[in-house]
Amino acid sequence: MFNEFGKFIKLTTFGESHGPALGGVIDGFPAGLSVNFDEIQKELDRRKPGQSKIVTQRKEDDKVEFLSGIFEGKTTGQAIGFVIKNTNQKSNDYDHNTGIFRPSHADFTYFQKYGIRDHRGGGRTSARETANWIVAGALAKQLLSSISIHAFVSSVGEITLKKNIHELDLSQTESNIIRCPDWETAEQMIQKIAEIKKDGDTIGGVITCMIKNVPRGLGEPIFDKLSARLAQGMMSINAAKGFEIGSGFAGTRLKGSEHNDIFTQGGKTLTNNSGGIQGGISNGMDIVFKVAFKPVATIMKEQQTIDENGNVCSIKGKGRHDPCVVPRAVPIVEAIAAFILADFWLMNKVRKI
Amino acid sequence: MFNEFGKFIKLTTFGESHGPALGGVIDGFPAGLSVNFDEIQKELDRRKPGQSKIVTQRKEDDKVEFLSGIFEGKTTGQAIGFVIKNTNQKSNDYDHNTGIFRPSHADFTYFQKYGIRDHRGGGRTSARETANWIVAGALAKQLLSSISIHAFVSSVGEITLKKNIHELDLSQTESNIIRCPDWETAEQMIQKIAEIKKDGDTIGGVITCMIKNVPRGLGEPIFDKLSARLAQGMMSINAAKGFEIGSGFAGTRLKGSEHNDIFTQGGKTLTNNSGGIQGGISNGMDIVFKVAFKPVATIMKEQQTIDENGNVCSIKGKGRHDPCVVPRAVPIVEAIAAFILADFWLMNKVRKI
């Protein structure tokens, strides 16, 4: 209902950062796919903490255990249940938070909503939840083997990748720890994060995602436009503050005669201001979108805040946190995009008789 | 499923721009609300074509007729069915389009998806559909009488409202035809659209929306975050290309120590970079978001395009179209926001025992 995503394939998730395990159920996944488990683990490893010096030093193996829906290496069409055990939940890193709300965290709103305070840490609001999405997304990628999804970091703070997306060698994204395909910019970004981290602070950034070989016809009127569902999915990621498809906000400054994507023989377009989606439905051009991420709220600096009685006090972060979410968010963006495309790909199979 | 929106209150819509009528069903609306029909019509009038010189000169009365779910002026708790008749569908304005795809329109993608070409015009993809949303949103506004929703135009092309949102007198939004609360900027925007229109071209723009008096606790983990649902809803509007909540893309350039919203006594915050939503749930501060709209695709200029056989040809718009969507999109943004808030407001009634 709320912990679920998708229509023809549906992911329902559970789990808190400091409970025994995360996990989920993938319902509606077609039978007959030979699952590449290594690829799934590889995606989890791209997201996991502790993988480089610019991400949280917390160590979690993030091993997924499939409990159903796969038999002798193949999907059976039955519900795919899985768990990812929490092996390194140091609740005591969080004990000092008891009764105090962390600024710009979800502590306060969850307490207001549910009347319950899980003082062990982020609980359900932890980005640890996104490991579940990676599992679902990795399976979706295997279902859509002809489509290729390339997310990468396009800005960290003020440092912005200047090159045009078509000049980039996207195969280079994984070659550096910030996941920016341009080495020079990557170096600057890594340097920036290192400084920020040293200062006990955090910084925001932007991820761009390009999807190639998308079949025409994915997306559904009226409220399940491909762009609308991508927006919902991306804005579900922790710390996401903005979403743009194609020309995005910059496109608002153009005239129609500048912005329209002129068709050429066969149905391709000269430009791609549409970002591969027209009227909410893929047109076969590359899908291109951006997601904005705010700086991580937990900083190693003293801040004013309030306690559960509404009284002012102060707080200073402890423990192991990311100075910038974008490098680890790259595989998350891809996973959600893959899951959404797989969902629409199935839908599109029943749109014509 | 696809022509529906909402969870506890659900709007399901139908209708094409050139068919006999639009309409929809609102399911799950609580019993006992005394409906103010004038207010609903007033909202429809804000969206209707022909209301000023800077919007399409097409004339439609956009009268809603309720067929069920309201008895003696009160909602009964039963499905609310309604229709809005099309009284001015000049299909012949569109005859010249037969077999030719309009650039950056949904013609091409719908044809690819469904194998059907409705050559009468936009059909289901027409923004006329949004009249249905206005009806649902106007009812939602009445349900949430203590919440106030203020959308306004914050940019048209390069012309941008510079004032801080808190300096604006939002009661002035409806006092001019562009729906920008700052008169000076409004004048420039209107002037700009007049020029663009004269040139047979179109221009994009941005709408900002501010929502006051939102109760704490609206929004649901994980995939129904208030921000994620607002993004989905807004990106469902025709021509929407981007969505930002709170600090948005600009927030990505800040450090955590700059971006965090410091709590003050009682749970308010000094700043509102969060845009009223933390962890996907409203925190009681004003909700602030922006929606980017591209320039309208139909222009009165010759453009290269293709026909149904994929062959290159040319097209030039005819008929009555908007040179800029933002003035008429203001009530649409409000309607969707109201509907989403009403949905979450009901959900929040069952979150604690």
Added chain:
Amino acid sequence: MFNEFGKFIKLTTFGESHGPALGGVIDGFPAGLSVNFDEIQKELDRRKPGQSKIVTQRKEDDKVEFLSGIFEGKTTGQAIGFVIKNTNQKSNDYDHNTGIFRPSHADFTYFQKYGIRDHRGGGRTSARETANWIVAGALAKQLLSSISIHAFVSSVGEITLKKNIHELDLSQTESNIIRCPDWETAEQMIQKIAEIKKDGDTIGGVITCMIKNVPRGLGEPIFDKLSARLAQGMMSINAAKGFEIGSGFAGTRLKGSEHNDIFTQGGKTLTNNSGGIQGGISNGMDIVFKVAFKPVATIMKEQQTIDENGNVCSIKGKGRHDPCVVPRAVPIVEAIAAFILADFWLMNKVRKI
């Protein structure tokens, strides 16, 4: 949500017996079906009041008007909106009911639930709603043109069709006004209803439904078993009190060695105690089920009841009511069955890669 049915094709309905119109939206119906409108009207005529001496003498034309989703005679894949106008709502037949609850009607429970009393008549609880289902079912029948659905009356009160289902000539069902394919039994049933009606009373009955040429594989684990969804659909019909698939309650008295359906070469079975469904999924044999209908609650006899203050008073039916629902319920049972099968037929298209 609640006024909706189906998953891949979804029907959402609205309308009250004494409002201006009924109607609905059919979402997810595939593009490309050439619609036979006469067949749809024929199904509506089978259900409409006033068609024979043993049903209510109320006159309604029950003409469906499609407002969208069909263009030049073909489904477009877009939401199909439709209305059926109420042309003969004699509210004054019901005026005497104001403030008094009719025994075994839904008046009392709706008032308890919604705090609203629609004293014009059944309102949303009227079986008039089922005209909407007929429209959706008739379209579904056309989608599933190779499947044939035969419902018929198998008992009225104590009068029961004794012949084995395979001895019946189901093409005879529509040849008599009670819709029982065995003429001798039909005569007795008609006679019985005439007597009951003369006495101002009503009587219950049973409808059996047989569906031929069902593809194997329809139905979904776990909670969308074909049998479970048929049960839900049939129990949604006004006055339905029981549902049986295959051997039903009688099967509970058998031993496994008697009840098991033995496979023969190619996958058919010798017997069909399963009623065509095993493990919730169609096995290719005929689907056979029964639906029990209680006697209509409105009788032309004085009965004790209570008013809105909970005080005892008396009531006597007036107006034009059915002495027995089963003849008019035959096309309703077929419509729901068709809609459910169409829904599962689409689902089954995405179950394997």
Added chain:
Amino acid sequence: MFNEFGKFIKLTTFGESHGPALGGVIDGFPAGLSVNFDEIQKELDRRKPGQSKIVTQRKEDDKVEFLSGIFEGKTTGQAIGFVIKNTNQKSNDYDHNTGIFRPSHADFTYFQKYGIRDHRGGGRTSARETANWIVAGALAKQLLSSISIHAFVSSVGEITLKKNIHELDLSQTESNIIRCPDWETAEQMIQKIAEIKKDGDTIGGVITCMIKNVPRGLGEPIFDKLSARLAQGMMSINAAKGFEIGSGFAGTRLKGSEHNDIFTQGGKTLTNNSGGIQGGISNGMDIVFKVAFKPVATIMKEQQTIDENGNVCSIKGKGRHDPCVVPRAVPIVEAIAAFILADFWLMNKVRKI
């Protein structure tokens, strides 16, 4: 989607009888309930195999492990994830089934649908799945602490409980292994099952369920009538073949003047042919319904069947199976009823303003 049940509270399940574990996610469960874990285990123990001489001798502990959504003994409002490990999956009991379809099982239909054969046993179609439902139902019972749900065995083969439901002491149900509250009938039933088992055969039966203290107003028009949802839920249980509410099939033989439930002062009724539900909504009287279960398909006798190539062969059951499902199905019926009522109870909180 398919492995899910409920609207405001939703259970999504996974798991196969011979995989590592079953489990599920309960979404939408309100925060703040103090969970009685012993009561949950007690319900699981009522369902578990090996509990008496008349059920399968397979041994499973059926211990539920909660992974999320409960903190310090209280529900948090977050998704409740749980697993039940399979500790005793003797796949070799089933090896002889490889490639052969068991008559009246789901083997054949699943293979037709998914193209996959899980030869380890029932897999997803095993009644082991119902342990998941027990967990959800036990939590629902705790949420609805004022409502009491009493299911019991009312027939085994030809042996039928003759007493009127109001003469029974329902507190006696758990005092015997067949779960019939009348000792004399219980003895006959137990004796019957013992004979059947000795003969290597199986037998069907009926479960009656009575629910007391149901608030008025539960159930939703049109397709979520309380009776319709109970029917769907009960028909989802393995081996269920029929469902009756109130007077059921017997009620079809009555006249309206006999069947109508006459109101008495305050809104109770003299009779309860409605079974506590009128117009799909609870009226405050006891809810009474029956569920028919066919004999278990696995028998220890030689039967003709076919293999995966469609060729005739023979099969004889091995392993440990139930000779009659009804004693173990009693807690399952209660669990589903509890879950459905909890769902509608939440819905009813948002039906009026």
